[in-house]
Amino acid sequence: MTRGAHRAENTPVEPDLVRTSEGMSCMSRTPPDYLTATQEALEAVRSTSPLVQCITNSVVVGFTANALLAVGAAPAMVDIPVEAGMFAGVASGVLINLGTCREEQRAAALEAAPAATAAGTPWVLDPVAIGALPVRTPLAHTLRDLGPSIVRGNASEILALAELGSGGRGVDSTSSVDEALTAAQLLARVSGGAVAISGATDVVTDGVSVVRLSNGHPVLTKVTGGGCALGAIMAAFAAVTPDSLTAAVAATSVYTVAADLAAERSALPGTFAVALLDALSEVSVDDIAARAVLA
Amino acid sequence: MTRGAHRAENTPVEPDLVRTSEGMSCMSRTPPDYLTATQEALEAVRSTSPLVQCITNSVVVGFTANALLAVGAAPAMVDIPVEAGMFAGVASGVLINLGTCREEQRAAALEAAPAATAAGTPWVLDPVAIGALPVRTPLAHTLRDLGPSIVRGNASEILALAELGSGGRGVDSTSSVDEALTAAQLLARVSGGAVAISGATDVVTDGVSVVRLSNGHPVLTKVTGGGCALGAIMAAFAAVTPDSLTAAVAATSVYTVAADLAAERSALPGTFAVALLDALSEVSVDDIAARAVLA
């Protein structure tokens, strides 16, 4: 794993890299040119308006729906038992975020994840604040084993999801992105999907390739839902992108380039949050070309 | 019904139309001049600040409270069992929105609806995303039979509430407003109240009269709660307006004229949502006179 990851890390946008991974069935595929793939995914989200089911926390649920609408997707916060599993079979993508996972949401999550997998619907797991908290942590581990297409979290959450760390300080990470990279690669190998670690530089991996994205602005950490909404947008991009790694990279790039644009308008948190929604609706494929910093 | 509806449809603002409906006790009343009635209702909301109880979804609950405050009403999100029924007896109006109807909210709704009816409190039903979803759909049918003063939904939801359609795509309608008009008229006849169908042109009917309102802006569909907040505002207007049809028309007119004003400030979703709250607090009777498009 180390060797493969290292190799990919140095050539993340190399278009003809043949990746081989012991943890996956032996396969050969050509990683996309991430910039072009991001532009195509953005256009596909806007033209097809994927229906994204969100089982997410009460703090960010409104902002998340607005972010999905702004970028061109269609939110549907179907998060009650019986309906959640059924809906996951018809949704284009699913987000499961454990931020305030009350009992009905926990049941809904345990319905939706396998239903999504059974229907071939991509789903994203955001294990908010796991580590020491005794309800969400085992739930996150259970969901992890159901094979999320994408896992998104900060370094402490990724370490805790891999059972290699005890979590952060509430929703804040106490570990660095680099400390969590090996855990992220391990998780991705096991799930067969992608894992994204948020930080000043965001890192996305499928266990082999490692892509680093350096857009965004510190004020994003001063807006609640700044990270959670990205999880929903990843589900939207996964709905139009066959490859989970590419979907996570594309969503991160679009979201953080939009954050750059918004921060130019204002780096104060209230105005920035409003400008971010505007920017998500305006960000163009040319903006992505001009601003995206991937390595 | 068809004849009566047709007649009314062609003369929606005719002031001396005598309506007769087989489904209601035979009665004669003079439909108001909607423009004047809307202006009076807006002033009455601002001067009396009706207390509007909302049992609504977690996505839009904050925006809904802010919209009520902006227009001059007083929100009270009392949505837990035991309290909900009691409060419905003292509130000025009640909204029941099924968007994320967890178990306690379902019990609260089933308390509040009959309590409101018993107290003579007008109440609004917003059957969000009903059709195929197996929890909210039968609940909406039960509530429908309790006689809501106003039903508000998109075309797919109105068809599903009348058991004439299988619902839309999540919260999005897959049917046109005109396709749902007969269903709306049927529902209104049975409930004795009004039914409002949201769309590019909004249509409100009491089963006989049909009023079409053509204000608003497409960006309203890019803001979560754009429709749900209108349901709450309908409850506020119903609290100060004896006639449900007039209340629904007045609330729709005020809300969509405010949306017009806001869209002139910005048609980007983040800025627009903020401007909409500003506009709801500023919209004047003169704005209504100058801009309202009713037919």
Next chain:
Amino acid sequence: MTRGAHRAENTPVEPDLVRTSEGMSCMSRTPPDYLTATQEALEAVRSTSPLVQCITNSVVVGFTANALLAVGAAPAMVDIPVEAGMFAGVASGVLINLGTCREEQRAAALEAAPAATAAGTPWVLDPVAIGALPVRTPLAHTLRDLGPSIVRGNASEILALAELGSGGRGVDSTSSVDEALTAAQLLARVSGGAVAISGATDVVTDGVSVVRLSNGHPVLTKVTGGGCALGAIMAAFAAVTPDSLTAAVAATSVYTVAADLAAERSALPGTFAVALLDALSEVSVDDIAARAVLA
């Protein structure tokens, strides 16, 4: 009590007042110079970023988290049973707000309050809309008896918490701040903490001293969460301020001075709410010195 309160009321910022209270163990302490203490507390919040656990209502939870982030604190909305009590032991401060207290939140509150007390963590009780409502009212009385560091409410809520009134009109007070002052002093004596009554002039008391704060703007009452967010900010300030009275005064002063700054930008509710978050992140110790009106 009356005499002591009266004396303190006339000399609230007298730096060397020796207070004696029959209801507390006899003690002597020097009340701080509130202006300096407020400035120091603001700097301490920003430099230490206290972790504030919120068990709060669904209407304001997002705005509350954003307000905490803006002022420099770290929100953590851990509000489910089992986790809530555990987290209260590690949080820097806790807010319990009863606005939409569903069953799990009620259990969470009853875990968190004693856990916070046991850990020496300051906690704030906001008894939203208590009085006649039969679920939240007895819960608020139970929590009151667990010794909140700070109670925050409008006059009707404070009277109802002291069992001296029957509550207001939903979330609106029907009593004046002065009518509630004796009740506030009684509550503070019993709890050993501070009680803040919100109004055009905010009043904070520890049962002896009475501080009146006259910043803020009427538009604050047109934004949902305008008061609820202050409860969370009080918990943040209590985390960095040993004295509950000083913490409540400092939080109120910072928050209402920020509201003054925001209202200069716009007194329309949508724009104001955004500007308030900006102002909370920008408000400086010099702004406090120049604008705070305490007596």
